Amino acid sequence: MDELRKKATELLQSGDVQMVIGYEKGTKGPRPCFISVPEEAHKLIFDEQCTGNLAVYLTHKDLIAGQKVAITASYFALRSILRLFTENQLQADRLVVLTVSVDKQLIVFTAVDDIAAYLQSAPVPKREDDAALIARLEAISREERWAFWTEELSKCFKCYACRAACPMCYCNKCIVEENRPQWIQPWASTLANVEWHINRAMHMTGRCSDCGACGAACPLGLPIHLLTRRIVQEVQENFGIGANEAVQKDNVLSTFKPEDKENFIR
């Protein structure tokens, strides 16, 4: 972390960047912070407790305000950053990407390809918190799965924290805000909630970094990140495209192979 703080100080002092997006100590755990003067760089922290996905701020135009920024990115945030580059939402010369490797080395990426290379070589962080729930979902019947998801999603009150926390949800007008026609009912009720979450997951196809920020952001503790994780798995299992590859390629649903396989079409 000292190296990180030194680097941040240096970047700000030299005027190379005008803002560093990172984490600071919050009330119960790390929270996002935005350092604009070198004197505050000491606030920066970066460890396994730093959850969420800071890449979400890169498309906040009021925050970025045309400045060149540096960002401390976790493994999953790096994936999101790659995807944002692929979708032309970022300019390489307006962004400095930093990460801290598993063996505590500060890495400063100089080219977008370097991020891709790092993702291939570095280990994907394990997330064991959901193991029990996933195992349970795999063991139960279809009817029980429906009962589980309708039970959970009936609690959702459409605060859209999941959408707000996701770096990929940067649409100026979200589908749920479209009312001619109204695709998805914006109010909270079981089916309206199911439709919203299915829709959001589908819109993540080939773009999701599997960071779980959506589930972490949910104030009601709903395991919605399992839905987006499922999408990542479907893409891997059916098209042979892993998350690291998917974020760099053209959209998985806008492309195809004539030999794509399926076993359910007669």
Next chain:
Amino acid sequence: MSEFEPKIVAFVCNWCTYAGADLTGTSRMKYASNVKIVRFPCTGRIDFMLLLKAFAEGADGIIVSGCHPNDCHYTSGNFHARRRWVVFRGLLDFMGIDVKRIQFSWVSAAEGAKWAEIVNSTVAAIRELGPYIEYRKAADYLAQQEKEVFNG
């Protein structure tokens, strides 16, 4: 034997399956009349949300059908559709939605007999499965108004 008559909605492409269904008719083939057909220019145009809307509005089963791969009138629409269906179906199954109620098929303009067969077998399968009440229950929030006061 119950009198349940399944309601099936079919999302089909204009150039192949719709034409195929026309052929079924002009060939005077009799087949189950439970299907309401919605015509699209191409399967590539079928938004996955429409399938969910069909279930919410009372469909017990769905057929989605278009041109065979490599025969799409717009060259690649059905390839895009196929990718979409693969992911969508996987997600639905994970959430416990009964994907056995959605029949996907490739039916060309010359396959009048195949269309009849697809419809008949789908209707029979849905008749077995019964009405898709569990989905509609989630849609009717008025019945849940009481639950909804303090959500879920």
Next chain:
Amino acid sequence: MMEKRYISLISLKRWLEKLNNDGKHIYAPVHKGEKIDFGRISSTDEISFDHVQTTQSAKSVAFPRTEVLFSYEKEKHNVRLGNPASDSIPESVVFGLHPCDAAGFDPLSAIFNWDYKDELYNARKEHTTLVSISCTKSDEYCFCTSVNGGPGNTTGSDILLTPVEEGFLAEILTEKGETLMKADETCFEPDRGSVKEDYLVKLPKKFDLKTVQQRLNSAFESPVWKAQSQRCIGCGACAFVCPTCACFDIQEDAHGDKGKRLRCWDSCGFTLFTQHTSGHNPRETQSQRWRQRLLHKFSYMPDRLSVVGCTGCGRCSRACPVDMNLLEHLISLNN
């Protein structure tokens, strides 16, 4: 008209069961996954007594997250309208809410009655009795004492229970509370003379409300809003869990010739909240929206409705995905 009684835990459960059997809908804090939140109970075993605070407030009982305003059906050239029957609102009891939640109904009722008497809200509130429990513990997010509240505050409650040895000191505060107690008065024994303050958690004031309000009056153009709101991601979590937030959107569930007009929760934190059809948005940056939230609760509401729009429950800060921590911001305004 306040009366003090004592009720043992066992009798309390017996009384709640009687109310349940009488057909009242009882809502209490229950486990929902990893969270504790209000839910309808059928057995007193489901009730959680052990938590500091529930995830959501109790406002849903009078202001549910989705509510039908009226229904319509077209028949040839006529339209048939249907109003939700106010006699279909069940008699409800919310049990186990804390004083900050009960107090939250004051600003809520003020908003729903200031220029138009909201019949649905009033009807639901009328049919609801609030049986609150005083706080014996708090956490770092609580600040009720800084906003004219307190762990044993009686504002808004019909009955307030304070945990004492093996039971509760019961303050029967209103006629509604008295009527509810009489459903089985045998459960309530004479007051044992417990001193309420001995059992309440001690929560020192964390800022001075008057000072904060004074600062706010001259802070409209201050750069503090931009600095404070940088990490806000613009979701509705804080507004939805807040006991006093009342903003709603009007929507329609239309199905061809028939449908329902309904209202659902909305949040001033959403970008679209103030978007005009012309495309102009008077609050187009998150800092403007954050400023609005604070000024609304601590400045505009006290000015116009004579009630502070915050009860210090701390839920907004607990629910916030990026730790916006309202208390922290108020303290910094104070200093």
